Amino acid sequence: METTATEEQKQMPSTDALMENMRLMNQIIYEMKEIPILPSEVPKQGDTQALLKVEFPKAGGVLTFMEGHEDHPYKGFPYFEMVDKVDLGKKILRAQLSGLYHGLKKRNPLQLACLALVPWLFKDIFRANLHTFAKLVTRFRLKDDKFCVAVRELNRAFAEDGSELAIEIRNALGMLIEFDNAYRYRFQDIIVELDQERLKRAPIRELLRLLEIISKREKTEEIRDTWKLLRMLVRFFLFTDSELRNTLVGALSRLDLSKMALDEDDRHYCLKRQDYSFHFMEEKQVT
Numbered sequence: 001m002e003t004t005a006t007e008e009q010k011q012m013p014s015t016d017a018l019m020e021n022m023r024l025m026n027q028i029i030y031e032m033k034e035i036p037i038l039p040s041e042v043p044k045q046g047d048t049q050a051l052l053k054v055e056f057p058k059a060g061g062v063l064t065f066m067e068g069h070e071d072h073p074y075k076g077f078p079y080f081e082m083v084d085k086v087d088l089g090k091k092i093l094r095a096q097l098s099g100l101y102h103g104l105k106k107r108n109p110l111q112l113a114c115l116a117l118v119p120w121l122f123k124d125i126f127r128a129n130l131h132t133f134a135k136l137v138t139r140f141r142l143k144d145d146k147f148c149v150a151v152r153e154l155n156r157a158f159a160e161d162g163s164e165l166a167i168e169i170r171n172a173l174g175m176l177i178e179f180d181n182a183y184r185y186r187f188q189d190i191i192v193e194l195d196q197e198r199l200k201r202a203p204i205r206e207l208l209r210l211l212e213i214i215s216k217r218e219k220t221e222e223i224r225d226t227w228k229l230l231r232m233l234v235r236f237f238l239f240t241d242s243e244l245r246n247t248l249v250g251a252l253s254r255l256d257l258s259k260m261a262l263d264e265d266d267r268h269y270c271l272k273r274q275d276y277s278f279h280f281m282e283e284k285q286v287t
Helices: 007-011 015-032 082-105 109-115 118-138 149-159 164-179 181-191 195-200 201-217 221-240 242-254 264-270 280-285
Strands: 051-055 063-066
Touching: 015 221, 063 181, 082 118, 082 221, 118 221, 149 164, 149 181, 149 195, 149 242, 164 181, 181 201, 181 264, 195 201, 195 280, 201 221, 201 242, 221 242, 264 280
Parallel strands: none
Antiparallel strands: 051 063
């Protein structure tokens, strides 16, 4: 049976027209910026592939098929504006946390001891950063059923809590993992090693154990330093903020870890990464 285009569809510009408009806009922005493109933004050889098609499975999620990877669809659609907003929030957060860490390192022990008397200060700093990041990405947040399987499961676990804190963590963490491959695949690699019973008994110790494992799998010192910083912050924030600790423990305990694991398609894209040693790669080397 033939289907006819709606009036709204007839008024929409053609794909070719949209692509041409996007090309022109990118060229204008390139000419305007003092630094047209950062070194980290220059595509590496083999990183760019022609887009073949995008599918929306009934089960949920988005599958993107690219030239050279026809048998392994990528989970998600890395639209540049969404990726850029998530990356901006991530860089702001990392810069603030790094500044805080290095600032504290310069303080003498007596000053640091005094800070222990005002844990609410650090609680407010964390909540302010979380709120800022969540607000930044909310405008671009996907519909619940369009996230990849792992993020849908993560979102469900936090949504069951229902508190404002849990929803902000869900919005921030979900968008970060969905649109940042480096963090998504690392998260999926390590979260399946979570001992949920041990988490309930000793949450800080269990989370620090996972961060120690992920740090050892890094191949660059710069990223190892990031996890070292995060370990310090996890130890402090979870010790001083019981609501945050209980929210994380509750959500992570509810996760169906089988839905978080890297599948064959995920592993296909993991193989290209040179900065991290995934557990399944280590298993192959052993066998």
